[in-house]
Amino acid sequence: MNNIGCWNTWGLNSPQKQKAVTEWINKHHLDIVALFETKIAGKNLPSIQTKICHNWHFQTNHPHSSPSPCRIMLGWNPNKYSLVCTHINAQWITCSATHTTGNNAINITFVYGLHSPAERKKLWEYINASSGSFSNQPWVIMGDFNAILSPAYKEGGDRNWYSHSDDFANSIHGAGLIHLPLTGPILSWHNGQQGGHTIQKKLDWAFVNHHLLQKWPSAITHFQPRSTSDHSAMHVQLTTPNPPKKKPFHFLNLWLQREDFPSILASVWDVNIVGNPMHVLHSKLRALKARLKHYHKHNTNHISRRLDKAKEDWTTFQQQLNDNPTSQEIMNQERAAAKLFAQLSREEEYFYKQQSRVQWLQLGDQNTKFFHRSVQHRRSRNTIHSMVDSDGVLHHSQDAMGKIAVDYYQGILSGQSEDGPFDVTGLYPRKISSASQTTLAQPVTNEEIKIAMYAIPDEKAPGPDGFTAKFFKQTWNTTGGDVTRAVQHFFKTSRLPRGMNATKIAMVGWPDEAVVRSSKAFCFVFVFLTCLSRLSV
Structure with a gap:
């Protein structure tokens, strides 16, 4: 230290x-x-x-x-x-x-x-x-x-x-x-x-x-x-950083630009799975996640290192081509190296933009350095260095702080109110009209579900499943049917499988600030967005 x-x-x-x-x-x-x-x-x-x-x-x-x-x-x-x-x-x-x-x-x-x-x-x-x-x-x-x-x-x-x-x-x-x-x-x-x-x-x-x-x-x-x-x-x-822990899966939008991604998606999505629509969607996403983890390890992991290696290879082939300008083989190798370098340059920019959470700056203007520094700044700003437990003891280790956070929210979510039942009717003087109630009770249409999905910002992935909204938007012709059936199933049954209703607690900023983020839980997202759009009509 x-x-x-x-x-x-x-x-x-x-x-x-x-x-x-x-x-x-x-x-x-x-x-x-x-x-x-x-x-x-x-x-x-x-x-x-x-x-x-x-x-x-x-x-x-x-x-x-x-x-x-x-x-x-x-x-x-x-x-x-x-x-x-x-x-x-x-x-x-x-x-x-x-x-x-x-x-x-x-x-x-x-x-x-x-x-x-x-x-x-x-x-x-x-x-x-x-x-x-x-x-x-x-x-x-x-x-x-x-x-x-x-x-x-x-x-x-x-x-x-x-x-x-x-x-x-x-x-x-x-x-x-x-x-x-x-x-x-x-x-x-x-x-x-x-x-x-x-x-x-x-x-x-x-x-x-x-x-x-x-x-x-x-x-x-x-x-x-x-x-x-x-x-x-x-x-x-x-301080010397703690040993890195296993990171949760997060869909990288750069995969959508790769030529081999459609075949990976099809190999998972074309499999016939028996069960209710929620189970089908959850199973396919889980299987796709496993495939993409393996794909990332062998193709897109350590993107900056891969880019540096591609640049070295391209430089080498250019030198060889300079010595043998008529060699067709070297010429092809140099072109292939140049193409790979250009591809990895774009992917690196995609990667750091997504990690930085910067929404206002567009890709394509060589902003990789800016995005990279934004990632560093965000991580530095959001790092929690210490927490105080219920006994007033200060802890610095990641494991101890994790336990404090879990204990705190378990107490909130499982504790009983000392004040007993509370009448909330006076807090909401305005009521939903009968006409609006009738509209809200109508079956959810395919178009409403698609509109709700497309209203979510591209980079957002609300929870542990890690799939961004852009993944569903760009693959809607393949995944849209299963998503739509899953949402409609929820509206009919009001039930969510355990895996779709997981909750993730993320400590953001300082120890006294916390944000509870739901998993993708499509239905909760769509219920809110769909109801909001109906009420605004």
């Missing part, structure tokens, strides 16, 4: 603040720390550094600061890290930190932005320039930027948004940096005033590049409540 901290201490000469910094470092097991606005004169730096962490090494930007007190003081534990400062400026210190175990280096930029927009211009330019240098290396940039990304990160004070206020956001966006999810206070700075004079802002930030998220997808920033400073202390936690 790597814990990297920074704190605008608003002075560091008093024993009280020195003690607070030492306790913060020890409590959170920090090995690399940057302290801002220390107000320590150069001659006093060695003695105060010893008081904070006796055996640590330190580097400051004191020679570049004006006036003389130190603006940024960087310290690290030499027993854990070997650290080399690569660039020092009045507004930042950039270093390369390598763990003593020999792990790859982490590039870290600690920022303490100057107070005027004009002075911060150099900082924004440096961020954009450095993004290219660190494009293939993990990079964390964190600290007090003295700027906010948008008006939402400010309470009180001047509400105007001036043109220079966009410089920060433009710099972060241009550098392709990702804002890490956080715990603790969002507005990290308080002006110390009361009433109408109170101003709070988020001036302290932590960003990473996509290369770091690939190595530490669970990276998170922890902010502490303010204590001896007007700023919150913060630290970035880089």
